[in-house]
Amino acid sequence: MKTIDADLLAAQINGYPSAHVKQPYIRCAFTLGSSSYDYSYIPGASTNRITALQHKEVFSDNPTETATIVLRNNDLLVPNLSGYYVDLEYGLKTSAGNKSELANRLWVIGQQEVSKSKILSGKADIKVYVSLQGGWDVLFEQLCLIGNPPFYRDESGVLRDKTVYQCLEYLIETTLSLATADTWTLDALAVDDGVINTLIPWPTGADWNLINANSLDSNDENAGFESIGKVIMRLMGMTSCYLRVLPDMHFEVVYPQSTDAVDETYYSSLADGHVFYENTETKSYTRPNHIIVYGNDADDWANYARGDAYSTDFDNMPYAVIGIETASALTTESECDALAKAYLDKYKSAAFSGRTVVPMDFRVELFDKIAVLDARGS
Amino acid sequence: MPSVDYAIAVIGGNFAQFRAYCNPPGTNQLWATLHDAASCTGVSAVSTARISAGDNPGGGGYWEYFTRYMCHFDTTALPDKPITSAILKLYSSSAVFDTLSCTPSLDVVGHTATPANYDYTNYALVQSTLFGSKAKADWNSSGWNEITLNADGRAAIVPGGYTPIALRISYDRLNSPPSWGAYKGAAFQFVGRDSTPGPILSITYTTISVQTDPATEISSLSARLNGTLLDDGDDTPVQCGFQWGKTVTYNNAVSVGNVTESSTFSVVIGNNLEPGQTYHFRAFAVGASGAIVYGADRTFIASNSSADTRVTSIIRYFSAGPDPVYQMEILRGGVGGVYIPPTLTKKPYSTEDTTAPVSNWMNLTSADYSKWISTHTLKEMKAIFGKQPTFTEWAMWKVGGGSK
Numbered sequence: 001m002k003t004i005d006a007d008l009l010a011a012q013i014n015g016y017p018s019a020h021v022k023q024p025y026i027r028c029a030f031t032l033g034s035s036s037y038d039y040s041y042i043p044g045a046s047t048n049r050i051t052a053l054q055h056k057e058v059f060s061d062n063p064t065e066t067a068t069i070v071l072r073n074n075d076l077l078v079p080n081l082s083g084y085y086v087d088l089e090y091g092l093k094t095s096a097g098n099k100s101e102l103a104n105r106l107w108v109i110g111q112q113e114v115s116k117s118k119i120l121s122g123k124a125d126i127k128v129y130v131s132l133q134g135g136w137d138v139l140f141e142q143l144c145l146i147g148n149p150p151f152y153r154d155e156s157g158v159l160r161d162k163t164v165y166q167c168l169e170y171l172i173e174t175t176l177s178l179a180t181a182d183t184w185t186l187d188a189l190a191v192d193d194g195v196i197n198t199l200i201p202w203p204t205g206a207d208w209n210l211i212n213a214n215s216l217d218s219n220d221e222n223a224g225f226e227s228i229g230k231v232i233m234r235l236m237g238m239t240s241c242y243l244r245v246l247p248d249m250h251f252e253v254v255y256p257q258s259t260d261a262v263d264e265t266y267y268s269s270l271a272d273g274h275v276f277y278e279n280t281e282t283k284s285y286t287r288p289n290h291i292i293v294y295g296n297d298a299d300d301w302a303n304y305a306r307g308d309a310y311s312t313d314f315d316n317m318p319y320a321v322i323g324i325e326t327a328s329a330l331t332t333e334s335e336c337d338a339l340a341k342a343y344l345d346k347y348k349s350a351a352f353s354g355r356t357v358v359p360m361d362f363r364v365e366l367f368d369k370i371a372v373l374d375a376r377g378s
Numbered sequence: 379m380p381s382v383d384y385a386i387a388v389i390g391g392n393f394a395q396f397r398a399y400c401n402p403p404g405t406n407q408l409w410a411t412l413h414d415a416a417s418c419t420g421v422s423a424v425s426t427a428r429i430s431a432g433d434n435p436g437g438g439g440y441w442e443y444f445t446r447y448m449c450h451f452d453t454t455a456l457p458d459k460p461i462t463s464a465i466l467k468l469y470s471s472s473a474v475f476d477t478l479s480c481t482p483s484l485d486v487v488g489h490t491a492t493p494a495n496y497d498y499t500n501y502a503l504v505q506s507t508l509f510g511s512k513a514k515a516d517w518n519s520s521g522w523n524e525i526t527l528n529a530d531g532r533a534a535i536v537p538g539g540y541t542p543i544a545l546r547i548s549y550d551r552l553n554s555p556p557s558w559g560a561y562k563g564a565a566f567q568f569v570g571r572d573s574t575p576g577p578i579l580s581i582t583y584t585t586i587s588v589q590t591d592p593a594t595e596i597s598s599l600s601a602r603l604n605g606t607l608l609d610d611g612d613d614t615p616v617q618c619g620f621q622w623g624k625t626v627t628y629n630n631a632v633s634v635g636n637v638t639e640s641s642t643f644s645v646v647i648g649n650n651l652e653p654g655q656t657y658h659f660r661a662f663a664v665g666a667s668g669a670i671v672y673g674a675d676r677t678f679i680a681s682n683s684s685a686d687t688r689v690t691s692i693i694r695y696f697s698a699g700p701d702p703v704y705q706m707e708i709l710r711g712g713v714g715g716v717y718i719p720p721t722l723t724k725k726p727y728s729t730e731d732t733t734a735p736v737s738n739w740m741n742l743t744s745a746d747y748s749k750w751i752s753t754h755t756l757k758e759m760k761a762i763f764g765k766q767p768t769f770t771e772w773a774m775w776k777v778g779g780g781s782k
Contacts, residue, residue, distance in 0.1 A: 041698070054694070055694040056691065057691060354710040356708045359777065368689045
């Protein structure tokens with residue numbers, strides 16, 4: 001949960017200038033080099049161009065962040081914005097002026113110009129629909145080209161003997177920064193799940209073809225180079241942690257735990273707190289509910305190590321659903337247990353889902369823990 | 379309900395006294411020296427006890443003394459049943475005095491000495507948690523003095539064993555020195571041991587027995603609490619219910635009415651539980667006499683998402699159109715497979731010409747309000763507002779204002 005400006009929080013809670021008035025302020029300046037177009041939505045201004053905006057941050061198997069911004073263009077002054085970036089800021093008019101909270105950087109990947117006439121007034125209705133994408137999409141666009149041409153293995157060992165976190169650090173700060181000619185940063189590790197800064201995915205002696213392993217095999221249906229995002233997701237899958245994009249082209253590792261305090265609570269009644277308009281809760285069993293990790297492939301698995309993790313609702317399922325992973329570099333049962341738990345954590349988080357619609361809350365960010373208290377019904 | 383008197387055990391009951399002689403005469407001891415003394419002199423078992431603090435009016439110079447009293451009551455015959463009341467009775471045969479004018483009270487506390495081994499030299503054995511007290515003004519200098527024990531005092535009673543009880547003057551228990559004065563003192567006197575009538579602990583207990591059963595029908599927002607009245611203790615009618623909350627302090631109580639012996643009872647709580655939160659609960663039963671009995675503590679976890687799931691998607695919407703929107707859609711969970719695709723509540727379309735100044739972005743009107751009122755039932759309104767909202771209340775909700 002973000003800690004936001006006190007005046008902004010006050011306006012979010014109390015409204016401004018009265019409780020039943022909120023006046024959005026959205027800072028939106030498109031920038032490319034020294035060129036910049038400020039299309040911010042200013043409360044009360046007569047020149048606002050933004051008529052609508054939708055901004056999605058979605059974390060799934062393939063995380064993405066996209067936005068569509070609709071700009072009024074009846075004066076035909078909106079240029080081609082492709083290639084520009086924008087650091088959106090969402091806020092409100094407050095007692096201390098317009099205050100806002102910075103969002104992640106987005107890049108314009110295209111725009112549509114739509115012209116039509118209003119039926120009743122006969123006025124021209126000309127708008128520009130600007131499409132944008134964020135950091136995760138850049139990660140998935142950029143191929144993981146490490147080592148030497150034709151880049152199908154890490155023969156120089158840049159990821160050798162690095163922990164998961166150190167691999168992330170190299171892929172983001174070096175590989176991605178080189179590929180985009182920009183500066184990306186992975187923030188210092190502030191959490192530890194017992195895996196992310198311990199597990200070494202590619203230790204000395206391991207199979208180096210794990211990076212882009214099948215890229216040159218025309219007989220393999222999985223042939224093709226991996227993107228940096230895909231390798232990162234593979235690495236994160238070995239841990240109980242998640243990667244979060246931050247403003248200013250930063251990334252941050254977060255480690256959600258069930259013991260964490262609730263960050264935000266939404267209520268069906270305005271009298272109780274921050275209201276929600278709509279809420280959906282879905283629950284399903286954790287599947288797989290039993291994860292097995294086999295480690296130590298020395299001697300062709302003759303002396304393998306095994307780790308197990310069971311979901312808490314394992315006994316409620318009519319049958320076991322087993323998931324098996326291998327981690328050749330792990331040699332002890334405890335190491336395999338830790339990795340099995342990490343995999344299970346990811347499956348557990350998939351067993352629940354929900355959807356909540358609330359008035360704009362500037363504090364929320366991905367991986368926050370929220371609670372919804374619904375007093376509707378009898 | 380059974381009520382039984384218990385006398386102090388023969389092996390208990392003692393008199394311990396601390397004396398601090400001043401040297402040179404005329405210099406009072408520091409309060410801390412008296413209060414925190416780890417050893418004492420003049421220990422003896424006597425027939426009466428004196429709980430006092432002050433200057434001794436005797437000759438030979440000043441000296442201060444402090445007395446704390448420890449004993450054990452023989453409660454080996456007491457059954458392990460809920461105790462509804464306990465009264466400590468002390469017989470006084472001489473006057474209480476307070477020439478210090480400090481208006482002390484006689485405080486009942488616990489102690490940690492064992493019946494077989496009193497360490498009279500260690501005053502740290504005497505504890506400070508108050509079980510009950512008797513003010514000087516209420517002290518009967520010739521007859522019985524009764525002190526009703528509170529919940530802590532009742533909890534200190536040991537069914538089937540020996541119950542430790544100690545006494546000390548209020549200034550000593552609170553470690554708060556009175557204003558000293560030469561040849562002044564304050565004291566309570568009572569028969570402590572070896573004479574009759576000695577101290578008596580009068581205990582009343584109930585045989586009402588209630589059992590807390592596991593919770594059922596647990597959802598994200600509610601749960602059914604279950605219990606059984608095992609024994610009505612011949613104290614009918616017995617009213618049963620539950621206490622519940624996030625901790626063992628509970629903070630919530632709900633009654634289900636009168637219950638007959640050997641019957642189960644239950645109630646659904648919630649509609650406002652927090653998903654993933656652990657809740658404690660216990661059954662209670664109240665007899666016609668007022669005796670209250672509790673079942674054991676149990677817990678349940680309100681099911682559903684928030685315990686382990688996180689925000690996995692945030693979709694921000696803004697529209698300056700005729701139906702303005704500034705809200706967000708939050709998706710939780712679904713990482714790695716079971717993912718709910720976002721459903722747009724408001725598509726980013728607008729035909730609003732924003733060249734005109736917009737001072738109040740959401741310019742809600744009474745017509746909007748009337749339309750909303752006409753399309754919602756009173757029950758729906760109560761779910762949100764607890765009543766039919768005024769225009770201002772409705773407008774606040776509409777823009778999300780007033781959200782804490």
